Amino acid sequence: MDLMRSLIAVLLLTVSQFVIASTVTDLYRVTLPIGEQRLAPSDLQVSSGLVKVLVKVSGNSSIADDSQIQSQLKAPARTLKQFSYITEEGGGYLVLDFHPEVIDSLVTRTGFKPLGEQRATVLLWFASNASGEKDHLKSNDSFYKALQFAAKSRGLPLQFPILDLTDQIALPPTDIWILKDRQILHASTRYKPDAVIAGRLTKSESEGVSVTGLFINDGINQPLAESGNIDQVANAVINRVADTLFKPIVSYKLSHFQTGVAIQVENISNLSDYVQLIDFLKRLSVVRQVKIERAIGNQITVRLDLDGSEEQLRQAISLEPQLQLLDSLRNQDGSAVMIYRWQG
Template identity: 80%
Template sequence: MDLMRSFIAVLLLAVSQFVFAGTVTDLYQVTLSVDQQRSSPSDLQMSSGLAKVLVKVSGNSSIAEDSQIQSQLKVPARTLKQFSYIAKEDGEYLVLDFHPSVIDGLVTRTGFKPLGGQRPTVLLWFASDLSGEQDYLQFNDPFYKALQLAANSRGLPLQFPLFDLTDQVALTTADLWVLQDQSITQASARYNPDAIIAGRLSKVTPEGVSVAGLFINGGDNQPLAESGNIDQVAQALINRVADNLFKPVVSYKLSHFQTGVAVQVENISNLSDYVRLIDFLKGLSVVSQVKIEQAIGNQITVRLELDGSEEQLRQAFALEPQLQALDSLRNQDGSAVMIYRWQG
């Protein structure tokens, strides 16, 4: 790997960590390509921008299918805060900024919780044979740009490895090409990502590429396979990963019989708090199953199936300094509701 390529790798990693580092900015803003500037955006442009922002804020790729959202998309003007135009080398762009409180209200009314700006980071490892031989995919490759644009559309932070000597020893091109999961996981440890995408990019037609890959999320490894033009493949990969990472967090529509103990936890302000809480609950020996029941604002209710007693559950909670007991009550059917505050 030549010096310039290493420099680009270092620069991109530094930029990605500064901009993202698990934090997504401009959630309520979207940029659209336009043919010309107008005195004000059209309803079609505002509707398109609103739909894109709702996906970013909610983490739900199908939120625009909701009947309430469909109604709002027909009259999008009240959701728009301001707009502007910018000129780039490849043309004119319209920048739409939407009212955060209005957007959050729309998301909440459809039964989903806004994710907030703190989100899981995904580390990318890609090899390619587009140059005629198997090698690490170069950082100036259009595929990386397409992945970044797709990730921006979903509010998903990406990380890039340095591909320095340490990386090349830990994860050889050969291991990356065959998607050797143990080597990929070990090489990724230095970057401390929340999840990993590893894959190989190959050309299948003059206009089309294919990706065979692996999505690693904790102990769960899922195969990835997409083909099409670069933009289609990148968006499909990011959509699948984002849907997988965001789905357990955003949905609170009830889909199970109300059994077990309900635990209401306040002050869950971001995705990191949510993940730590759920990991804690799943790690308790007295808990056999954790079900997400409801999320309203910064308050989440989970329903716990127990292998022990409610008193054992309370004792386990008392050992967790981040959980402050607030109240406890009984529903009319006799089921318990425990109320706590997260001290994250």
């Protein structure tokens, strides 16, 4: 049996899942603070949780404005899978778990696709003068905790520097304070993030905070300037970043994207490599269909039908180590050909 026939045959096989880096857990779960425990959550509580879950799953902060979502919010019970109560220091909480298939269907009906668990990771560098002199913000600072809480509500993975001697030398707090973008980027390469937030945090006696910083993404520096209480500032920063990174993927049922983006992959040396490659591509939320075009030696060319843009495809692939981009070309008709090396 030649290679092409072998490849077609293994398409029918069930393949194992990858362990994906930068994955977000509990996408379909939300925790709400409560004043008192009830026998069952109220419709208002379920509706509130439903909105939060839809935002996490879709990446779209304004998804609740959609008319179909508004209709569902009036009768949210069928979306709820189970609930429970927990008591922690500081109060009680209601935990709502929603049916993933129902939530995904709701998101799709609004014209968008769920983003999936694989998300871009954002590295944080902050400096503060709260101690009287400029210093790196410590990982246990209340502002970092507020950022983590806000990021969890948007399904945005955050990354924190170790702040060991290597970090201290590469990026002193004074460089963060005056927003030296080149030094920030250089120090960040150690962590290989998808985007970076860096800034200075000042606190007032009235428990207000102010952030002046940069959001660095795809080589573009976007200024950040927020002030208010800690929760307000943390939410404003995270929402700004999440809205930029989570560009909605339009559902193919409601739009007409070009089809057939060619992906040429080198270093496919056996059937196991091929099976893993196809499985990897199919699991990308932006990919609707994977079609084999040709196999020559150790090189495979597949054609992908997308539910999004070429840039979203590149970003989704870049979040994983399995494929290394070698080149990106365009045919005479303007269609893209992306050339990758399989890393396994």
